[in-house]
Amino acid sequence: MATxxxxxxxxxxxxxxxxxxxxQERSRRSYQALxxxxxxxxxxxxxxxxxxxxxxxxxxxxxxxxxxxxxDKHEVYLEIVRRAMSDAYRATIEGLTPARFVGGxxxxxxxQTVAVLFEHVLGRPQLSRSFMxxxxxxxxxxxxxxxxxxxxxxxxxxxxxLVCPRDVVPDPEATAYVLYGSALECAYTLAGYTGPPxxxxxxxxKALVSFIERALFPAGP
Numbered sequence: 001m002a003t004x005x006x007x008x009x010x011x012x013x014x015x016x017x018x019x020x021x022x023x024q025e026r027s028r029r030s031y032q033a034l035x036x037x038x039x040x041x042x043x044x045x046x047x048x049x050x051x052x053x054x055x056x057x058x059x060x061x062x063x064x065x066x067x068x069x070x071x072d073k074h075e076v077y078l079e080i081v082r083r084a085m086s087d088a089y090r091a092t093i094e095g096l097t098p099a100r101f102v103g104g105x106x107x108x109x110x111x112q113t114v115a116v117l118f119e120h121v122l123g124r125p126q127l128s129r130s131f132m133x134x135x136x137x138x139x140x141x142x143x144x145x146x147x148x149x150x151x152x153x154x155x156x157x158x159x160x161x162l163v164c165p166r167d168v169v170p171d172p173e174a175t176a177y178v179l180y181g182s183a184l185e186c187a188y189t190l191a192g193y194t195g196p197p198x199x200x201x202x203x204x205x206k207a208l209v210s211f212i213e214r215a216l217f218p219a220g221p
Contacts, residue, residue: 013144038050043124084120085144093156096156096159106163106216149180154176158172
């Protein structure tokens with residue numbers, strides 16, 4: 001596992017498995033129903049408390065149909081993690097370009113990005129927490145999480161180097177690392193990972209947007 005995590009490109013690690021070659025629309029619906037059911041169950045109960053018969057039942061298919069597409073619940077769990085991480089990257093990071101930070105729009109761009117990031121964590125807090133916990137004990141989940149961090153920080157570092165002069169932000173990659181970590185840690189604490197949050201989501205979001213903008217653009221407009 002460790003060797004694969006070092007050698008596989010991060011975007012390859014994040015790429016969801018291509019859908020099977022469905023010959024009937026009913027097969028496609030059954031496959032998607034299994035994905036959706038597994039996501040709901042893992043989000044509600046965590047990984048250990050969910051079994052393949054329960055996933056099949058919730059999807060409205062037979063256990064045999066489950067095994068037609070997945071070897072076990074671990075395989076479908078990994079697929080859910082890949083899809084969730086890929087969706088989060090596309091929604092929050094991939095679309096950020098220097099043009100979106102021109103003039104007065106930069107505050108709005110930061111606010112929109114933070115809002116989407118929070119939604120990905122807070123929209124399914126139990127599922128996000130399951131991903132975090134599993135990454136600490138499952139090498140394959142850890143590999144996916146690490147890949148998400150790598151591509152996100154690399155993209156943010158590239159963006160910062162383009163929109164911020166080096167005399168303002170001398171180390172774009174390290175700055176990206178700190179900003180990324182601050183945003184995710186804030187989202188995780190708001191999701192209740194360490195107990196009831198000390199401030200509300202709106203206050204935290206506003207403060208985080210201000211923090212990021214001041215770090216990147218200390219001189220103002």
